[in-house]
Amino acid sequence: MRCLRSIPASFEEEASRLYLTFDDGPDARCTEDVLKLLEVYQARATFFLIAEKAKQHTALVKAMQARGDTIGNHSLDHRYRFFFSRRAVMRDWIVRSEEILSSITGIKTIGFRSPAGIRTPPLHACLKQLQMPLIHWSVRFYDTARVWTVEKARTTLARIQPGAIILLHDTHAGLRREVFLHTLETFLADARQQGFSFEAITPSDVARAL
Ligand SMILES: [Zn+2]
Numbered sequence: 001m002r003c004l005r006s007i008p009a010s011f012e013e014e015a016s017r018l019y020l021t022f023d024d025g026p027d028a029r030c031t032e033d034v035l036k037l038l039e040v041y042q043a044r045a046t047f048f049l050i051a052e053k054a055k056q057h058t059a060l061v062k063a064m065q066a067r068g069d070t071i072g073n074h075s076l077d078h079r080y081r082f083f084f085s086r087r088a089v090m091r092d093w094i095v096r097s098e099e100i101l102s103s104i105t106g107i108k109t110i111g112f113r114s115p116a117g118i119r120t121p122p123l124h125a126c127l128k129q130l131q132m133p134l135i136h137w138s139v140r141f142y143d144t145a146r147v148w149t150v151e152k153a154r155t156t157l158a159r160i161q162p163g164a165i166i167l168l169h170d171t172h173a174g175l176r177r178e179v180f181l182h183t184l185e186t187f188l189a190d191a192r193q194q195g196f197s198f199e200a201i202t203p204s205d206v207a208r209a210l
Pocket of ligand 1: 023024074078114115116
């Protein structure tokens, strides 16, 4: 089973698109400010949500959807032990998440993103059976382990490829949250100035790319 890492352009005018993805939310401390920044820069994104958290913050999920952002399935609770469970248990972990997320949005998610990007043969088999695409990324900043600085954002932007799927997290708190939001704003502003647009990954993007 293939794993999606970037979105090929289908038209000339799509050749400058970037795809921001935010994992592990929705988060009461950070998501709303991320949405506000995206709005200011007319950027759309994809949020890979943890279903147990989405259940507690349905208004944030609906705000994403209202803006034209898309939603992906990032498992029920992000617990790695499910990778080592029996196939039926793992399947249930993904299906229950999908049911919760689609009960909030009214539609299927665009696909599954594995917690920590873990890929195992049973996971692939499970997703194949569910006919659910696996969506990875091509650019990451390790923003949960280290501070995401403007310098790192600019270095990456200088060599980024159109169609890149960028992994970030909308879960930061405290001082790190302030730095994250400032860096995100700089990244959005610089990228736009260089002619990039930010789009949400859609089901048709996924179908084309896989
Ligand atoms: Zn995650």
